[in-house]
Amino acid sequence: MVAIPGKTIAEKILSAHSGTDAHAGDIVVADVDFVMGQDGTSPLAIRALERMGVDRVFDPAKVALVIDHSAPSPLEGVSALHTVMREFGKRTGATVYDIGCGVCHQLIPENGHVVPGDLMVGCDSHTCTYGALNVFSTGVGSTDGAAAMASGKLWFKVPETMRVTYTGELKPGVFSKDLILYLAGQIGADGATYMALEFDGPVIEALSVDARMTISNMAIEVGAKAGLMRADAKTLAWYEGRGERKPNPVDPDPDARYAREIEIDASSVGPQVAKPHSVDNVSPVEEVEGTPIQQGYLGTCTNGRLEDLAIAASILKGRRVHPDVRFIVAPASRRILLDAIEAGYVQTLVEAGAALVTPGCGPCVGTHNGVPSDGENVISTANRNFKGRMGNSNAFIYLGSPATVAASVIEGKITDPRRYLG
Amino acid sequence: MRFEGTAHRYGRDIDTDVIIPARYLNTSDPDELAAHCLEDLDSEFVSKVQPGDILVAEENFGCGSSREHAPIAIKHAGVAAVVAKSFARIFYRNAINTGLPIFESPEAVDGIRSGDRVAIDADAGVITNLTTGESWNAQPFPPFIREIIERGGLVAYAREKVSRR
Numbered sequence: 335m336v337a338i339p340g341k342t343i344a345e346k347i348l349s350a351h352s353g354t355d356a357h358a359g360d361i362v363v364a365d366v367d368f369v370m371g372q373d374g375t376s377p378l379a380i381r382a383l384e385r386m387g388v389d390r391v392f393d394p395a396k397v398a399l400v401i402d403h404s405a406p407s408p409l410e411g412v413s414a415l416h417t418v419m420r421e422f423g424k425r426t427g428a429t430v431y432d433i434g435c436g437v438c439h440q441l442i443p444e445n446g447h448v449v450p451g452d453l454m455v456g457c458d459s460h461t462c463t464y465g466a467l468n469v470f471s472t473g474v475g476s477t478d479g480a481a482a483m484a485s486g487k488l489w490f491k492v493p494e495t496m497r498v499t500y501t502g503e504l505k506p507g508v509f510s511k512d513l514i515l516y517l518a519g520q521i522g523a524d525g526a527t528y529m530a531l532e533f534d535g536p537v538i539e540a541l542s543v544d545a546r547m548t549i550s551n552m553a554i555e556v557g558a559k560a561g562l563m564r565a566d567a568k569t570l571a572w573y574e575g576r577g578e579r580k581p582n583p584v585d586p587d588p589d590a591r592y593a594r595e596i597e598i599d600a601s602s603v604g605p606q607v608a609k610p611h612s613v614d615n616v617s618p619v620e621e622v623e624g625t626p627i628q629q630g631y632l633g634t635c636t637n638g639r640l641e642d643l644a645i646a647a648s649i650l651k652g653r654r655v656h657p658d659v660r661f662i663v664a665p666a667s668r669r670i671l672l673d674a675i676e677a678g679y680v681q682t683l684v685e686a687g688a689a690l691v692t693p694g695c696g697p698c699v700g701t702h703n704g705v706p707s708d709g710e711n712v713i714s715t716a717n718r719n720f721k722g723r724m725g726n727s728n729a730f731i732y733l734g735s736p737a738t739v740a741a742s743v744i745e746g747k748i749t750d751p752r753r754y755l756g
Numbered sequence: 757m758r759f760e761g762t763a764h765r766y767g768r769d770i771d772t773d774v775i776i777p778a779r780y781l782n783t784s785d786p787d788e789l790a791a792h793c794l795e796d797l798d799s800e801f802v803s804k805v806q807p808g809d810i811l812v813a814e815e816n817f818g819c820g821s822s823r824e825h826a827p828i829a830i831k832h833a834g835v836a837a838v839v840a841k842s843f844a845r846i847f848y849r850n851a852i853n854t855g856l857p858i859f860e861s862p863e864a865v866d867g868i869r870s871g872d873r874v875a876i877d878a879d880a881g882v883i884t885n886l887t888t889g890e891s892w893n894a895q896p897f898p899p900f901i902r903e904i905i906e907r908g909g910l911v912a913y914a915r916e917k918v919s920r921r
Contacts, residue, residue: 374778374781374821374823374825375822377784378784378824378825381784382911385911385912385915386911386914386915403778403781404782409782411782411783415782415784457822458821458822459820459822459846461822473846474846475822475823475846475850475853476824477824477850477853477854477909477910478849478850478910481910481914523769523816523819524769524815524816524819524842524844527842527844527845528845554820554846557816557844557845559845612769699778700773700777700778701778701779701781718773718820720771720773720820721774721796722773722777722796723773723778725777725778725779727774727777727796
């Protein structure tokens with residue numbers, strides 16, 4: 335008898351959603367459980383639907399449009415695009431999350447739209463975030479998104495999987511952001527192109543769901559199609575009170591076949607910083623310590639969750655942001671903002687000198703709410719530091735954990751957060 | 757499909773933020789998007805590029821955001837085709853869906869400099885540097901992808917298929 339190798343999480347979810355016995359390399363047409371677009375990409379998807387002659391969505395309960403990239407609108411042209419989205423929602427019954435609700439990648443899981451075992455596509459590259467919740471979620475363009483909104487189906491090439499196992503334990507002052515930046519530095523910005531990543535090991539198990547989402551969020555920064563994790567008791571507990579849908583956790587088979595396996599000893603990883611202008615230009619914080627900064631940013635789909643605000647607040651409690659630094663904070667959603675108010679984090683951050691802005695994406699994508707000036711350095715918790723990313727191609731963006739950002743805005747220069755955390 | 761034009765060559769990891777920065781996504785008008793194509797990388801690109809020219813780049817072209825505005829901006833700037841050592845995944849699909857021809861050939865990229873005249877025979881999968889006389893093989897498109905690109909993108913292709921039923 336010929337042994338048939340087991341399957342990865344990606345192969346299992348794509349098999350279940352296509353009704354086939356799918357293996358890496360196969361092309362399948364699969365049913366999607368949810369389709370999302372944001373205000374940068376939805377207008378093109380709506381136009382593609384119009385050109386297709388379609389004025390409905392396959393299931394209004396399974397489509398959401400999120401106004402987060404420029405929220406509230408900074409420009410007339412953007413306002414017009416937002417109107418197109420709102421009218422589409424009214425016409426088709428698709429949910430529209432309007433300004434103030436938050437970042438799409440927080441809202442979709444937070445509202446229980448996707449659960450473990452699901453397959454979803456979003457017109458935003460960081461749709462891979464929900465891989466941390468055992469969802470095969472991936473970013474697509476507006477035309478693919480429109481096709482999925484119209485039909486509930488899309489074609490997929492079943493990806494090979496690279497397994498990344500984090501062993502050891504996180505040292506104080508080191509966070510999940512440092513783990514994924516370290517990986518990006520190791521394998522490069524195209525190290526996992528067209529592959530799914532599976533993150534596993536005792537370090538992942540020990541992380542909170544918030545912290546896991548930071549890792550899956552950045553799977554795209556190494557070119558990956560998805561950044562999957564197993565669902566465990568923490569995942570299931572996270573879903574309590576978040577909607578009616580029942581999770582259907584998918585584990586990889588013990589004999590699953592991986593294209594590549596990487597083991598990283600987390601005990602040896604310190605705080606990491608990605609330097610301008612690419613996410614894989616990573617070095618230990620010690621190498622960039624002392625670089626002056628004029629702006630700090632805490633937020634985004636990478637690090638705008640409650641735990642991130644808590645980490646920053648713990649460092650900034652009773653301290654002040656450096657007088658030459660603007661510190662911008664954007665919680666990832668209204669719910670997180672409310673929870674952070676209740677926990678006192680907002681009070682702490684604002685008292686320290688933070689400028690709180692509407693939950694959304696603005697500063698990270700350079701649409702508004704904090705465009706840096708020529709020659710300025712920014713330390714940010716975001717996922718991208720491309721040239722021009724924050725709206726000015728003559729600025730320099732450094733990426734780090736919420737702790738690294740908090741320590742740096744106090745000192746006015748890039749700072750090792752371990753000075754502030756035991 | 758055959759293309760011939762002047763090469764504009766750039767490096768690796770050309771991301772969609774430099775192809776079309778998010779600050780210009782306040783419009784869906786292809787020509788307005790094209791007016792800002794690659795401006796953060798090369799502010800003279802838009803004034804240099806002539807209809808039919810070929811964009812050449814190294815690894816991981818189109819990495820980053822899923823914005824379909826990126827292939828649209830390139831196409832409407834006048835670029836006939838992109839040749840790169842490799843493409844990022846989302847961009848690859850978006851290029852096909854919007855009808856922008858793309859070719860993977862590390863050898864061709866190594867053999868082309870900015871300003872060279874380049875010809876691409878898409879059906880045969882042959883890229884030729886007319887300036888140096890060298891030529892290379894690239895994977896030709898499967899027929900259905902060629903048809904999508906010839907129709908100008910997935911929507912026009914699908915509409916035609918549906919109306920023929």
